[in-house]
Amino acid sequence: MRKRAASVFLSLVLGTTAISAQSVQSSLVEEPTVSLTMVAVRDTVKPGSPVVVRVMTKNISNKPVNRSHFRDAIYNFVIFVKDTAGNPAPETEEFQRINKLRKQGEVSASIVLGHPLKPGETAEESIDIAEYYDLTRPGQYTIQAQQGPLKTNIVTVTVTP
Amino acid sequence: MRVLYSLRLVLFLAGVALVLLVGSDHTSGQDIADDECFDFASSCDVEGVSAILASTDSSEIDTFSSTSITLDLVDNAFGADVVTGLFLDDFNNQIDSNEGFDDGSGFAEADMSDGIDLGHAYAVASDHHVIDLLSGDDVLVGSTAVAVDAAAPDITSITPVLAKVGTSGQLTVNGFDLFDQFDGSVGVSQIPGVTWSPASASSDGTQIVLNYTIATNAATGDQNFFLATRFGQSNVVTFSIDDQTPVVSSVQPDQWQAGADTSITVSGTGFGACPTLQISGPGVSGFTKTSGSPTQVQGTVTVDASSTGGQATVTVTSDGDTCSGFHGPPGGPNNGSNTAEIQAEPAPIPNIMFQGQNVTGQTVNVVVGQQIPLTVQINSSLSVTQPSWTVSGTAIGGYTASKSSASIATPTFNQTSTTFYWVYSGSQPVTFKYCLSNNQCNQGTATFTVAGPPAVSVNPTVDDVTISTVTDCAASDPNNNQVQLLAFGHLTGTYSSQPLICRQNLSGTPGIQFDATVNQSSTSGTQGTFLWVQLISNDSLSKLTQTGPSTCSGSGLDTQYPADNGLSTDDSPSNNMLATQSEKARNFSATMYLMWDPTLTGSGSCKAATPSNASTCTSIPVPLGFIKWGFTGDAISTLDASQGAGSGGWQLACHNKNAGSFTPSSASQNSNGYPIWSGAATCN
Numbered sequence: 099m100r101k102r103a104a105s106v107f108l109s110l111v112l113g114t115t116a117i118s119a120q121s122v123q124s125s126l127v128e129e130p131t132v133s134l135t136m137v138a139v140r141d142t143v144k145p146g147s148p149v150v151v152r153v154m155t156k157n158i159s160n161k162p163v164n165r166s167h168f169r170d171a172i173y174n175f176v177i178f179v180k181d182t183a184g185n186p187a188p189e190t191e192e193f194q195r196i197n198k199l200r201k202q203g204e205v206s207a208s209i210v211l212g213h214p215l216k217p218g219e220t221a222e223e224s225i226d227i228a229e230y231y232d233l234t235r236p237g238q239y240t241i242q243a244q245q246g247p248l249k250t251n252i253v254t255v256t257v258t259p
Numbered sequence: 260m261r262v263l264y265s266l267r268l269v270l271f272l273a274g275v276a277l278v279l280l281v282g283s284d285h286t287s288g289q290d291i292a293d294d295e296c297f298d299f300a301s302s303c304d305v306e307g308v309s310a311i312l313a314s315t316d317s318s319e320i321d322t323f324s325s326t327s328i329t330l331d332l333v334d335n336a337f338g339a340d341v342v343t344g345l346f347l348d349d350f351n352n353q354i355d356s357n358e359g360f361d362d363g364s365g366f367a368e369a370d371m372s373d374g375i376d377l378g379h380a381y382a383v384a385s386d387h388h389v390i391d392l393l394s395g396d397d398v399l400v401g402s403t404a405v406a407v408d409a410a411a412p413d414i415t416s417i418t419p420v421l422a423k424v425g426t427s428g429q430l431t432v433n434g435f436d437l438f439d440q441f442d443g444s445v446g447v448s449q450i451p452g453v454t455w456s457p458a459s460a461s462s463d464g465t466q467i468v469l470n471y472t473i474a475t476n477a478a479t480g481d482q483n484f485f486l487a488t489r490f491g492q493s494n495v496v497t498f499s500i501d502d503q504t505p506v507v508s509s510v511q512p513d514q515w516q517a518g519a520d521t522s523i524t525v526s527g528t529g530f531g532a533c534p535t536l537q538i539s540g541p542g543v544s545g546f547t548k549t550s551g552s553p554t555q556v557q558g559t560v561t562v563d564a565s566s567t568g569g570q571a572t573v574t575v576t577s578d579g580d581t582c583s584g585f586h587g588p589p590g591g592p593n594n595g596s597n598t599a600e601i602q603a604e605p606a607p608i609p610n611i612m613f614q615g616q617n618v619t620g621q622t623v624n625v626v627v628g629q630q631i632p633l634t635v636q637i638n639s640s641l642s643v644t645q646p647s648w649t650v651s652g653t654a655i656g657g658y659t660a661s662k663s664s665a666s667i668a669t670p671t672f673n674q675t676s677t678t679f680y681w682v683y684s685g686s687q688p689v690t691f692k693y694c695l696s697n698n699q700c701n702q703g704t705a706t707f708t709v710a711g712p713p714a715v716s717v718n719p720t721v722d723d724v725t726i727s728t729v730t731d732c733a734a735s736d737p738n739n740n741q742v743q744l745l746a747f748g749h750l751t752g753t754y755s756s757q758p759l760i761c762r763q764n765l766s767g768t769p770g771i772q773f774d775a776t777v778n779q780s781s782t783s784g785t786q787g788t789f790l791w792v793q794l795i796s797n798d799s800l801s802k803l804t805q806t807g808p809s810t811c812s813g814s815g816l817d818t819q820y821p822a823d824n825g826l827s828t829d830d831s832p833s834n835n836m837l838a839t840q841s842e843k844a845r846n847f848s849a850t851m852y853l854m855w856d857p858t859l860t861g862s863g864s865c866k867a868a869t870p871s872n873a874s875t876c877t878s879i880p881v882p883l884g885f886i887k888w889g890f891t892g893d894a895i896s897t898l899d900a901s902q903g904a905g906s907g908g909w910q911l912a913c914h915n916k917n918a919g920s921f922t923p924s925s926a927s928q929n930s931n932g933y934p935i936w937s938g939a940a941t942c943n
């Protein structure tokens with residue numbers, strides 16, 4: 099299990115970031131304590147409509163899991179949105195602003211320490227993808243969220259004309 | 260004028276109804292006094308007569324004259340003599356003469372018979388003589404005379420000129436030669452249904468007064484009225500006989516119910532033989548006459564249910580007593596009216612329907628935030644107007660919240676149905692008022708006992724502004740991966756400036772912790788769901804970098820609606836410091852609201868709104884109260900930028916914090932205590 103997690107992470111890092119594997123080794127050696135699942139509230143939407151997905155974090159361990167998080171869910175995940183050709187969807191201006199700060203390494207948000215997630219308990223976070231990605235062009239889009247080494251399943255949303 | 264002394268009816272002329280004998284005498288007699296006898300005898304008496312005989316008619320005038328002496332004179336050889344003349348218009352115009360001599364018995368007479376020229380006055384004058392048969396002396400002892408107008412009656416006026424059928428009265432006729440100068444009779448034109456009788460007459464024939472009785476079936480309209488004597492028929496004047504003006508004395512019944520047929524009896528006079536019925540009034544949609552007589556009409560009237568009520572007018576129109584048209588004075592009414600009162604259909608007390616039950620007059624238990632859909636049932640075929648609901652207490656049409664906005668809907672209270680939510684508890688009467696299309700109004704009231712939300716108290720636990728050091732798992736240098744945060748609260752653990760890298764694992768003491776305590780004894784029996792909603796009044800973040808100062812500020816909803824669920828939540832606004840920054844300051848103020856949703860739905864269970872899910876309930880959250888809080892902090896870097904971030908060197912220059920007490924929501928607060936926003940704060 100540990101090997102599989104490491105290989106997943108390595109392929110991810112090699113493909114997306116220059117951050118060294120050594121810097122994150124400490125977080126990889128642990129067994130995953132949570133699982134991430136994504137569902138789309140609606141599979142088909144009109145252009146300009148909200149595209150809401152829910153990301154569910156489930157404690158799959160046998161002990162409480164820290165659930166501290168940014169109140170704004172977009173700070174807690176990396177979202178991948180692609181069209182049918184595999185091209186990333188364009189970001190909205192608001193998301194470009196947020197990302198600019200993030201690339202600078204600055205995060206300003208409300209942190210909720212909250213209550214630990216009990217074993218088997220699931221916490222939901224809702225994200226309107228349309229706030230961050232321009233999904234006004236009709237077509238199919240795949241959406242996936244990632245938090246650390248963990249990825250959600252991929253959901254498909256169709257924007258109809 | 261003298262009172263008539265006799266009456267006899269004689270058919271006199273065609274078209275003339277009767278003859279009235281009013282009494283007259285066209286014999287002129289003279290009793291000669293004794294001293295006119297020349298003392299021929301101890302007793303002496305001479306009678307002279309001039310007469311126009313009753314045999315006179317329109318073609319011939321017959322006269323008679325005589326002188327009569329007493330036997331004493333006869334015995335003393337005296338004889339009578341009469342000399343007579345007939346004059347036309349003037350005593351200078353003698354048209355005939357005659358003389359009569361004593362026949363030996365002391366009596367002398369002379370007759371004349373001449374043709375008549377109508378339109379003239381004729382007079383007979385006689386000289387009466389006594390003759391001494393022995394000496395031949397002729398003594399004129401006296402004269403007599405009598406005259407007559409040989410003219411038909413001439414009517415100059417009648418009063419009145421009209422009368423109504425079924426009435427009696429007197430008709431005054433003015434003119435000349437209005438009655439027979441011999442026998443006082445007069446013929447009156449025959450008018451069917453009219454009976455004449457004498458009342459009085461002037462002695463000179465210029466006025467007569469007739470009694471009349473007009474039968475109800477008398478001929479109506481303009482009638483020819485004239486008089487007739489032996490000298491012919493008078494001019495014709497118009498005597499109008501009018502039908503009686505209808506008078507409606509009563510209508511029974513005089514109260515009619517809208518929406519029903521009512522049999523009525525209309526009583527009065529002058530309706531004629533075939534009256535017609537007319538009924539008008541608010542909502543009168545039909546009527547029929549079932550029978551009619553001069554004094555009564557029966558029928559049926561139909562009043563529509565939509566009648567607004569009020570006075571109805573019942574009119575009976577006469578077609579005359581013979582059904583041949585009504586005769587009356589020009590412009591005069593041929594109808595009579597009376598009224599009846601239409602009783603409008605009353606508006607029933609409305610049934611206020613709640614959850615399939617009629618709750619009018621009832622007391623219903625509900626809870627704040629519960630959807631109250633009300634409709635009304637009104638047992639009437641009429642349309643409803645002016646519906647209005649009066650709902651006491653603080654009732655809203657709904658509370659809609661999302662990340663972009665939150666608003667309170669205003670309930671619609673001017674329709675026959677309404678849906679609203681009470682925000683606060685209490686005994687709240689709800690009244691529905693309405694009117695029907697006939698302007699009849701009514702109302703119904705139901706009383707709702709609105710149970711309140713759980714009584715809660717919220718105690719904030721406030722930490723302090725710190726420079727918290729955490730481990731940034733995204734740092735490129737694992738040996739220099741400490742990040743310093745200008746934080747409200749004491750934070751430790753793993754932090755991820757790049758969420759791709761790791762799941763953050765922070766712990767410590769939050770900047771502010773909100774813990775609600777429920778007084779369970781106060782709950783309404785519904786557990787419900789608590790919601791936290793935070794509005795940022797101001798979040799101003801200032802940074803000083805090598806390129807100069809910059810500030811970002813914002814206000815609005817803090818990230819999401821609701822911020823959290825449950826009886827507790829916390830917040831630790833934080834911002835990491837970068838090596839490129841030399842100072843960072845933050846001024847943060849917010850209001851944390853606590854709300855409660857009874858989580859009610861029409862059927863089955865539901866879930867109140869969460870940060871990830873919209874509410875599936877028919878109920879809405881109601882505000883319980885709020886706490887205002889905030890902090891300020893200023894962090895200054897004491898290191899040279901070349902030493903890099905996370906190596907320490909940030910010092911908290913000045914800082915402050917504040918948190919108020921829990922303020923229960925009330926209807927008097929802005930938006931009735933609800934948190935309202937028009938966008939999310941974007942600078943946090």
